[in-house]
Amino acid sequence: MYIKLTFLLGFTYFSLIAKAQIRITDPGKVAERQVENRANQKVNQTIDKGFDKVEEGIGSIFKKKDKKPKEEPSSGKNEKPDNASNENENTRIAESETVASVSTEKPTLKSYSKFDFIPGEKVVAVEDFSQDAIGDFPAKWNTNSAGEVVTIAGTEGKWLMLGPEGVFYPEFVTKLPENFTLEFNLATTSDFSYYSGFMRTVFAEVTNPAKNFSVWKGFDGDKQRGLELGLHPKDAGGQQGIANFNVFEGPAESIMKNEKSFPAFHVPEHNVVKVSIWRQKSRLRLYVDDFKVWDLPKAFNTTTNYNFIAFSNQGYHVETDRYFISNIRLAVGAPDTRNKLITEGKFSTTGILFDVNSATIKPESYGVLKDIANVFTENPTVKVKVIGHTDSDGDDAGNLVLSKKRSESVKEALAKDFGIDKSRLETDGKGESIPVSPNTTAEGKANNRRVEFIKL
Structure with missing residues (x-):
């Protein structure tokens, strides 16, 4: 896809056409802002010289567009990711290829x-x-x-x-x-x-x-x-x-x-x-x-x-x-896993993260899982029920299924990667039924997407 950028200066117009990977809704508006910014930043330069540099720069940054990695199959829940955006399907989107290609090699836990x-x-x-x-x-x-x-x-x-x-x-x-x-x-x-x-x-x-x-x-x-x-x-x-x-x-x-x-x-x-x-x-x-x-x-x-x-x-x-x-x-706050799980009998964390619409655990969850596994290692008789929770995005039934699958994934990770005996772990999922915060804000939803550990 090509993007046409039109710069307005007096009665003169010229166009720059290029491919890119940043998707911008209103190219004309962006172009006008860039002209204004350039004038403010480089008042001692002539407009023509500034435009020449822009033209040269745009030509130098374009790279061949990588194919987008395949997405994992959906679990059926229309869950919004932590960094997802709501885009209007009727919005005109132009592709301009400036940034980073994204690695297709996915890190593991x-x-x-x-x-x-x-x-x-x-x-x-x-x-x-x-x-x-x-x-x-x-x-x-x-x-x-x-x-x-x-x-x-x-x-x-x-x-x-x-x-x-x-x-x-x-x-x-x-x-x-x-x-x-x-x-x-x-x-x-x-x-x-x-x-x-x-x-x-x-x-x-x-x-x-x-x-x-x-x-x-x-x-x-x-x-x-x-x-x-x-x-x-x-x-x-x-x-x-x-x-x-x-x-x-x-x-x-x-x-x-x-x-x-x-x-x-x-x-x-x-x-x-x-x-x-x-x-x-x-x-x-x-x-x-x-x-x-x-x-x-x-x-x-x-x-x-x-x-x-x-x-x-x-x-x-x-x-x-x-x-x-x-x-x-x-x-x-400072999570106190040992005290809350052993003394209070309950520990909840938002630090175990999952791929969108999936029960696949993100690798950056490793630190939290290791901390929980250490509690099991130090307390060999402790048994725990792992309970998954979601926010309210999507339908109730889909959220319930997803929460159960995620609790199973946590159990498997603790057994496979940390050597915790599966007999010490039970699983369950509550979907969106027990929120700890209103599901009306991004922060509230993030707190509701959690994994709970209850001592048996």
Whole structure:
């Protein structure tokens, strides 16, 4: 499919025609925004020179489109994934091929055997951009730059494309307790330049973030306190990704910093990764997919009132480079599996994740399953009933069947991958019949999609 971009300047029109993998609803609207952004960012350049660079850049980023991986058979339930979007079938969608091809090689639960991430106990914020129209900046966010919601071929749901140098933050996050987890998907354009800046995740204490925007060092003047985690898809040789870490106290340079490499994700077959961040009081852990990048015992300042999350783009060396974020999930609390299961007799988790409309367990669930398996190992006489629960999307009967299949999958995983005797595990499913939160919000639905363990 081809996309036609029309730029308006005085009485002159010209067209650029190209293939791409980002699906955009209103090409004319996007083109006009790009012209406006270019004028604001490069006032000392002539319009013609700016357009020449755009034309050259667009020609350089197009890659052959990969075939979309086959989807797994549906269980019959019309379940909405964590990062799915609601798109109008009558919406005009153009395909433009800029981003990442998605790997067709699916990781297994066993491949995540070193992944010990455990998400927070309660989901308090979910952002999948499903409420936002393609081509718009998300309504619940703010920025001092430019960005828009797009789709990426071969992936589910919508993404926020981060524009030129600036800060992008969700206005609905106003408090970060001493125990929380943040998860999100990160993607880049295929030929991302080594000289383009890092994508940084910022945690800070801020009284008025919109008052004094900057790429990071100007937040709230001299009251700036916080830390930032930078990620870049490639190093100078292109063989590794780069991660850096900085802690700031006031307007001075960072008081703690470090840098290290992690497995690259700039290669064409793998431009999408899962980022997981875990805070336990002062301790910080950062994972890219199953690789643990940081495990720092004294990263967070326990006297800082962290109330702000932002994604900061340091700037693109090549105009067609872009970062994309999606499927953001913030959870709070420190799960206490042993105490709740052994002492209280009941443990519930939203950290065992499944493929959409499926009972297949996602590999990033490994840390939670391992934690539960350890309880069985340390308490050899304990027997448990595993109960699956769903949200209210889809029909009741389909949800009930799906919840039962998912509880069986958990039983099989604990037996096969962790050596737990099946005789110690019973299974059941309740579908959508016992919600713990209203099914009226994304956060409520995320909390209702859970697996419960009840001591027998």
